[in-house]
Amino acid sequence: QVHLVESGGGLVQAGGSLRLSCAASGSIFSINYMAWYRQAPGNQRELVAVILSGGSTDYADPVKGRFTITRDNAKSMVYLQMNSLKPEDTAVYYCNVRQVGVNYWGQGTQVTVSS
Numbered sequence: 001q002v003h004l005v006e007s008g009g010g011l012v013q014a015g016g017s018l019r020l021s022c023a024a025s026g027s028i029f030s031i032n033y034m035a036w037y038r039q040a041p042g043n044q045r046e047l048v049a050v051i052l053s054g055g056s057t058d059y060a061d062p063v064k065g066r067f068t069i070t071r072d073n074a075k076s077m078v079y080l081q082m083n084s085l086k087p088e089d090t091a092v093y094y095c096n097v098r099q100v101g102v103n104y105w106g107q108g109t110q111v112t113v114s115s
Contacts, residue, residue: 024077035050
């Protein structure tokens with residue numbers, strides 16, 4: 001079992017920045033896939049960014065050039081640096097990891113961007 005705890009959400013003005021963190025704990029032995037998803041009210045949960053254990057990354061088109069995903073394998077952490085935030089980035093952000101084909105989710109952290 002893997003337990004995920006996100007932090008770093010909050011209220012920020014448009015154009016501002018936030019850094020989300022996700023700490024993984026528990027039975028960790030081979031986490032290849034680490035990602036951030038988000039879900040806005042009335043919308044489906046969507047992938048924001050993913051990073052694999054080798055360091056390769058991919059981003060959803062709306063956040064390319066503004067968000068950066070990184071990971072610290074030694075600390076079992078994944079981060080999401082969000083710059084130039086827009087009101088449409090407002091959502092609950094969820095950390096997601098996959099280990100041996102099993103998906104784990106954090107409880108989510110609210111990000112609100114005011115115009």
